[in-house]
Amino acid sequence: MAAKVNVAEKLGVNKFNTDEKNSHIDVDKGYADKKEVDRVLRACPAAIYTLDDNGTLFFDYLGCLECGTCKVLSEGKLVKSWNYPVGTKGIEYRLG
């Protein structure tokens, strides 16, 4: 029987080859619809959309899992554009 591995352990072995110069996701950090912002913030499994105490949105594409959830939820709204990273950049899943 194979050993059980939890999600945190699976994510911890992923490798990122980050494109330091080009974000593959363009976010409108001044997007006014707070409900839309909250929806995306709650849905991102990597928790890379965050709000500070003043409600200012921060987004850093480093650590993106390329799941496409924010694209599906909010492309053309909070998410101005979404593309996969170029070439060999981005996440390399090691345990699926």
Ligand code: SF4
């Ligand atoms: S693609 Fe997925 S992991 Fe990446 S920012 Fe969007 S919701 Fe988060």
